[in-house]
Amino acid sequence: MTKYYNNLPVRKRFGQNFLINKFVIDEIINKSNITSNDFVLEIGPGHGYLTEKIQKLVKNVFAVEIDRDLYKNLKDKFKECSNIDFVNEDFLKLELSQIDFKNIPFENRKVVANIPYYITTPIIMKLANEKIIKREGLSKSNKYFSEIIIMLQKEVADRILAKKGTKEYGSLSLICQYAFDIEKLISVDKTCFYPIPKVDSTVIKMKTKLKDDFNIVNHEIMWKIINGVFTSRRKSLRNSLKIAGLSDKDIEKVSLYYDLSIRGEELEFRDFVKISNLIGDIS
Ligand code: SAH
Numbered sequence: 001m002t003k004y005y006n007n008l009p010v011r012k013r014f015g016q017n018f019l020i021n022k023f024v025i026d027e028i029i030n031k032s033n034i035t036s037n038d039f040v041l042e043i044g045p046g047h048g049y050l051t052e053k054i055q056k057l058v059k060n061v062f063a064v065e066i067d068r069d070l071y072k073n074l075k076d077k078f079k080e081c082s083n084i085d086f087v088n089e090d091f092l093k094l095e096l097s098q099i100d101f102k103n104i105p106f107e108n109r110k111v112v113a114n115i116p117y118y119i120t121t122p123i124i125m126k127l128a129n130e131k132i133i134k135r136e137g138l139s140k141s142n143k144y145f146s147e148i149i150i151m152l153q154k155e156v157a158d159r160i161l162a163k164k165g166t167k168e169y170g171s172l173s174l175i176c177q178y179a180f181d182i183e184k185l186i187s188v189d190k191t192c193f194y195p196i197p198k199v200d201s202t203v204i205k206m207k208t209k210l211k212d213d214f215n216i217v218n219h220e221i222m223w224k225i226i227n228g229v230f231t232s233r234r235k236s237l238r239n240s241l242k243i244a245g246l247s248d249k250d251i252e253k254v255s256l257y258y259d260l261s262i263r264g265e266e267l268e269f270r271d272f273v274k275i276s277n278l279i280g281d282i283s
Contacts (some may be wrong), residue, residue, distance in 0.1 A: 015116035021192035157202035229264030
C-alpha cells in the first residue's frame with residue numbers, strides 16, 4: 001500500500017526515506033561548517049527540511065530532485081527564496097560542467113545531502129570523476145566541489161573508510177581514499193527516517209584532493225589490477241595478477257618485491273602503485 005508524507009506519495013523506486021529527526025538535521029548542518037560564501041549542491045532534497053536549513057546559511061543552493069511531485073512542492077514551498085534553484089532531473093544524467101556556479105570559487109562549492117541510497121556508489125563515482133581518475137589520475141580530473149558532506153547507508157560508509165585487511169576493504173575504499181580525504185561525522189539510527197529503512201546511516205565528509213600523492217605510471221593498468229584482486233578476494237596475489245592479465249614475466253618481476261602467496265587484500269594503495277609501475281602493458 002502506498003504510504004504518504006505531507007500528502008504526497010512516498011516512492012520506493014526513488015529511494016525515498018525522509019530524514020525527519022530535527023536533531024540529526026541540525027547536527028549535519030553544524031558539522032558541515034557551511035558558510036555564507038558557499039554554493040551548495042543538494043542531491044534529492046525530498047520535502048526540503050535539510051534544504052531549508054542550508055538555504056538560510058549559504059549564498060546559493062542548487063537542488064536536484066527527480067520526483068516531479070516533490071519538485072513542484074519544493075518550488076512552491078521556497079518560492080520566496082531567491083537563492084535556491086531547483087531542477088527536476090536525474091542527478092546521474094546531470095552534466096556537472098553545466099551547473100551555473102555563480103562565480104563562486106572552488107573552495108566554496110560543496111555538496112550537502114542525504115542522498116538516495118539505491119544509487120550511492122554511482123553518485124560518489126560521479127562526484128569523484130571516476131572515469132577520468134581511472135584513466136589519467138587525480139590531477140587530470142575535473143573538480144567541481146571542494147567538500148562533499150553526505151549521508152549514506154552505514155555499510156557503504158564502512159567500505160569507503162575501510163583499511164587494508166578488513167572485510168570491508170576493497171576497490172571502493174581505494175578509489176575514495178585516493179580521490180578524497182575522508183572523515184566520519186555522525187552515526188544515524190534508522191528510526192530517524194520515514195518510512196524506517198532497513199539500514200542504519202552514517203554521515204561522512206569527503207574533501208577533494210587536488211593533486212596526486214603518488215607517482216602512478218599507468219593508471220588503467222593499476223585499476224585493472226585492483227579490480228582483479230578484489231573480484232577474486234580469496235585468491236592468492238599470484239592468481240589475481242594472472243586474472244588481471246599480467247604476463248608470467250611481469251608476475252616474476254612483482255615476485256621480487258612481494259610474496260605472491262598473500263591475498264591482494266593485504267595490500268595498500270601504494271603497493272598497487274608500486275606493482276603497476278613495475279610492469280609493462282597488460283595483454
Ligand atoms: N534529502 C531528503 C530526501 C532523502 S530520500 C531527506 O533527507 O529527507 C532521497 C531523495 O532523492 C528523494 O527525494 C528522491 O525522490 C530523490 N532522488 C531519487 N533518485 C534521484 C535521482 N536519480 N536524482 C535526483 N534525486 C533523486
